[in-house]
Amino acid sequence: MELSKKTIDFSNYEIAFRNKTNAQLREAYLLFKVMNNSFMVKIGKNLVKFAFSIHFPIEGIIRKTIYKFFVGGRTIEDCSKTIDKLSERNVHSILDFAAEGEEEDELFDNVCNEVLKTIDYAKANDNTPFSVFKITGIARFDLLVKLSAKEELTKEETKEYQRVYNRVESVFKKGYELGVPVLVDAEETWIQPVLDDLFLEFMKRYNKEKAIVQNTYQMYCHKSINSLKAHHQIALENGVKFGLKIVRGAYMEKERARAKEMGYPSPIQPDKASTDRDYNAIIHYLVDNIDTIDFMVATHNEESTDLLARLIEEKNLPLNHPSIYFAQLYGMSDHITYNVAEKGYNVAKYVPYGAVKTMMPYLFRRAEENSSVKGQTSRELRLIESEIKRRKSKA
Numbered sequence: 001m002e003l004s005k006k007t008i009d010f011s012n013y014e015i016a017f018r019n020k021t022n023a024q025l026r027e028a029y030l031l032f033k034v035m036n037n038s039f040m041v042k043i044g045k046n047l048v049k050f051a052f053s054i055h056f057p058i059e060g061i062i063r064k065t066i067y068k069f070f071v072g073g074r075t076i077e078d079c080s081k082t083i084d085k086l087s088e089r090n091v092h093s094i095l096d097f098a099a100e101g102e103e104e105d106e107l108f109d110n111v112c113n114e115v116l117k118t119i120d121y122a123k124a125n126d127n128t129p130f131s132v133f134k135i136t137g138i139a140r141f142d143l144l145v146k147l148s149a150k151e152e153l154t155k156e157e158t159k160e161y162q163r164v165y166n167r168v169e170s171v172f173k174k175g176y177e178l179g180v181p182v183l184v185d186a187e188e189t190w191i192q193p194v195l196d197d198l199f200l201e202f203m204k205r206y207n208k209e210k211a212i213v214q215n216t217y218q219m220y221c222h223k224s225i226n227s228l229k230a231h232h233q234i235a236l237e238n239g240v241k242f243g244l245k246i247v248r249g250a251y252m253e254k255e256r257a258r259a260k261e262m263g264y265p266s267p268i269q270p271d272k273a274s275t276d277r278d279y280n281a282i283i284h285y286l287v288d289n290i291d292t293i294d295f296m297v298a299t300h301n302e303e304s305t306d307l308l309a310r311l312i313e314e315k316n317l318p319l320n321h322p323s324i325y326f327a328q329l330y331g332m333s334d335h336i337t338y339n340v341a342e343k344g345y346n347v348a349k350y351v352p353y354g355a356v357k358t359m360m361p362y363l364f365r366r367a368e369e370n371s372s373v374k375g376q377t378s379r380e381l382r383l384i385e386s387e388i389k390r391r392k393s394k395a
Contacts (some may be wrong), residue, residue: 004134006306007305007309007313007343008308008309008339008340008343009339010306010335010339011335012339012342013383013386013387013390014387014389014390015335015337015342016334016339016383017334017383017384018089018338019089020387022057022388022391025384025387025388025391028380028384029046029216029384029385030055031065031066032380032384033381034364034380035066035367041368045367045368048360049360050121051108052357052360059357062356062360065355066366066367067359067363069331070329070330070331070332070363071093071331071353071354071359071362071363072330072351072353074356075353079095079351082330082351083125083128083250083351084127086351087127089341090337090341091337091348092127092129092325092347092348092349093349093351094128094129094130094131094132094327094348094351095122095131095351095353096118096350096351096353097111097114097115097137097352097353097354098137098352098353098358098359099114099354099358100112102137103140103158108137108139108163108167109167111133111137111138112119112133112138112167115131115137115138115171116170116171116174119131120174120178122180123179129180129348130137130179130180130182130183130214130348131181131183132183132184132185132295132350133184133185134180134185134187135168135184135185135187135191135198136187138164138167139167140160143160143161145190145191145347147191147194148190148193148194149189161375165198168202169202172202172212175206175212179210179212181210181211181212181214181243181294183214183216183296184213184214184215184216185212185216185345186215186216186249188251188254188255189221189251189255190258194312195214195215196227196231199213199215199231200231203215203231203234203235203240203242203243204234204240205303207235207240207241207243208239208240209241210241211241211243211293211294212243213243214243214244214245214294214296215231215243215244215245216246216259217246217282218250218251219246219249219266219269219282220248220249220250220269221255221267222248222267222274222278223267225231225278225282228244228246228282228285229285231244232289232292235292236292241292241293241294242292242294243293243294243295244284244293244295244296245295245296245297245298245327246279246296246297246299247299248275248299248301249268249275250272252268255268256268275303276303276304279301280304280307282302283308284311287311287312290317290321290323294323294324295323295324296324296327296348297324297325297326298326298327298328298350299326299327299328300328300329300332300333302336304334305340308326309340312324312345319343319345320344322346324345324346326346326347326348327347327349327350327352328347328349328350329349330349330351331351331366332366334383351381
């Protein structure tokens, strides 16, 4: 698509960075400059892990740098200023308690209780229309592997799974009672089957009037497009609303490495072009079926964002159609978020929150995903540089 034909002008950096002072822009520039160096990211990750292991007081440094750019705060209450600031620009927030990778029931229960609090908060605040959780935040990974592989569980594991089931049920039930949609984040393909089973079960139970239970589909998996359509058909056959979020995907290297190690075909698309093809194809499908689907297009890709915006206009749908949302991560792709919001579409930021140590796996992923020359950070760095130059030329 030619630039002149774009529905949204993503090059309007004045809109994208309107909330940032010159000092904040310079801080962002320095952070992304460091993150753009893969060697520095690797060294930094190891140093942070070592510092935590010897109880070195590093939290203050992290809180003033990478944490404040990508995290809304330590608690829901801490995030309220961020939520209010985003809402002033017509941007909604999705509170995401980003704890993961735990092993103990007490910690899983704590995460579950925190998710329930986000549902309460969403009910009371129009600026947070969704809740979200990861099943690995409330269940042991190895248990999910056995369940997805349909392996026989021990008596203790059966009891453990019942506790997991009860947590998931409590989250969806709360969402249903309060009318708050709950997004379920996608996981590695080898634990996705149990998550899909739970999604379909609770979709049939709680999505009769509204898409409360909403699954996530990673389009870098070549089976996702067919899985999504099959799940939509199940929803239609059961007379319930289908709710979902599409993403490109987050575990590519891990997926390919495991497939190679265990000798099965890689579940990942052969190249980025194939992922982009399926991602954009499914956007057409979602818009064509808008009467029976509520969906969120979570992407930092300008082409996919503009495609959805164009289809909404071509179908003469309201720009702020209640069943359609755009979404990006907090701290990234502001040139997409704010320019989409400025046009009047529904757009939300994923706002992760939690204590500094809790947030480190999430922050490490943000840094590692975006440290290559082709990565997101390179683009973020270029955007910041462009805005700094624009402001200097206006001075």
